[in-house]
Amino acid sequence: MTSTPFELFGIDGLIDPDDRDMQRSVRGVLADQVRPHLQDWYEAGSVPVRELAPRLGELGLLGMHLDGYGCAGTSATAYGLACLELEAADSGIRSLVSVQGSLAMFAIHRWGSEEQKQQWLPRMATGEAIGCFGLTEPDFGSNPAGMRTRARRDGDDWILDGTKMWITNAPVADVAVVWANTDEGEGSKGVRGFVVPTDTPGITAPEITKKLSLRASITGEIVLDCVRLPSSAMLPEARGLSGPLSCLNEARFGIVFGAVGAARDCLEAAVEYVGDREIFDKPLAGYQLTQAKLADMTLELGKAMLLALQLGRLKDAGSLRPEQVSLGKLNNVREAIGIARECRTLLGANGITLEYPVLRHANNLESVMTYEGTNEVHQLMIGQALTGTPAFR
Structure with missing residues (x-):
């Protein structure tokens, strides 16, 4: 008689039956629809995000722990177990879901206006719209307070300039949540978030290639060159880091x-x-x-x-x-x-x-x-x- 590692710890008995059923369902779908392709995606250094995201949306995995706006509203533990199965397939697939749900969607859900939520969250939950999250910069990763991306007022509009780096989904995203320093507070207190449609003039998102890690994932920069946004693009509830x-x-x-x-x-x-x-x-x-x-x-x-x-x-x-x-x-x-x-x-x-x-x-x-x-x-x-x-x- 043999045991699996989790059986030795009696893990199944610690998990709610509904959460366990969800976990097994996710594992099964990944076995059928994702795992057969991982070798090719990894070797090619790419993944068909546009095709994959709607499948993940059908499973309710995108923003699954958020309430309303087409999101599943599961427990945090259920979301964690889904992430376990996604990363058991590949970290790049879990990153796609994490960036979509826990970064871009969560930012809008937690800090956004009702208009922003209605505009983006339902389409992001289904995978119709892809999101990314722009915080890290070429010279500022562990110290985001030093970010050089700037947002300045121009009448009722905002003008954004700067560069974000190592941004998952950026080259294929429809919307980017971008964080920038403003003159509305001292130091990191002036950091504000903006919901930026990626078809806005002045935005480019070149892909980062020749990676030796996370190859089944699309990574890029976000380059902002005098990007003009209306005042409604700012996340109204987020102030500072x-x-x-x-x-x-x-x-x-x-x-x-x-x-x-x-x-x-x-x-x-x-x-x-x-x-x-x-x-x-x-x-x-x-x-x-x-x-x-x-x-x-x-x-x-x-x-x-x-x-x-x-x-x-x-x-x-x-x-x-x-x-x-x-x-x-x-x-x-x-x-x-x-x-x-x-x-x-x-x-x-x-x-x-x-x-x-x-x-x-x-x-x-x-x-x-x-x-x-x-x-x-x-x-x-x-x-x-x-x-x-x-x-x-």
Whole structure:
């Protein structure tokens, strides 16, 4: 008799049956419609976002944890479990959903006007309209307060100038949520968000190519050259960095679960492989070193899943704090990339091919480890929570 890693931890018993059914449904659809194409998408360095987004919308995955405007209104834990399955397929697919729902849609839903919500959210929920989120700049990632993108008044309009970098979905997006410094407050207090249709004159979104990670994802810049917007384009409720940082926390929460999915997929592939692969006339699974590696990886995977579920409960209760999200993001991505690398050792030379998912996941997790806050940023957030002293400077 054999057990899966999650069975050893009794994970199914900790998940609401409806959420578990949703998770299995998502896994099944991805197995049919996404996984057969991942090798080709990854090798080509592209993904058919326009074709894929409506399929994901039909499943209710786009903005699924938001209420109203065509969104499913699920629990945070259900959203996390969906992210787990999406990233078990590929981090790029989970990124598509996260950027659409937890960044662009959440920003409009949380900080936007009713007009902005009605204009964009229903079409984004179905995948008809694609969104992106413009915060990171070429020289300002971990320190968004230093952003150089500027928004200045010109009568009743706003004029935006600047460049955003590493923006998922940007080359194919219909709308961008762009954050810019204004003269309406000192320092980061002057940061405001704008809902920017990408067909507005002055916007270009060149694609970033030659990536070694997140290849089944479309990444680009957002270049703003005297982009004129009406006053109604501003997100009225967002002032200062609290606006974009709240969106990042939504996306980080999805990563907490998503990283577990990538690690689980690697471990499942490794367990199957070592059972079939014969070394010195017996299965690789029958060696003590192999079993020690599998045991250690299972332990870390199970702990990561338990942490994710606990954070999901806290979020559903409305009590989840940013530093707790940092705990989850730091631990789960760090452990996931360790599991992916260890699984590669069990697969030997076969582990470097796209026939198996482990090195693809490992490469993707290099990006996941960096975006939505690097490991070092999350260490400092946890350190500040413990000591009461910020150490970012």
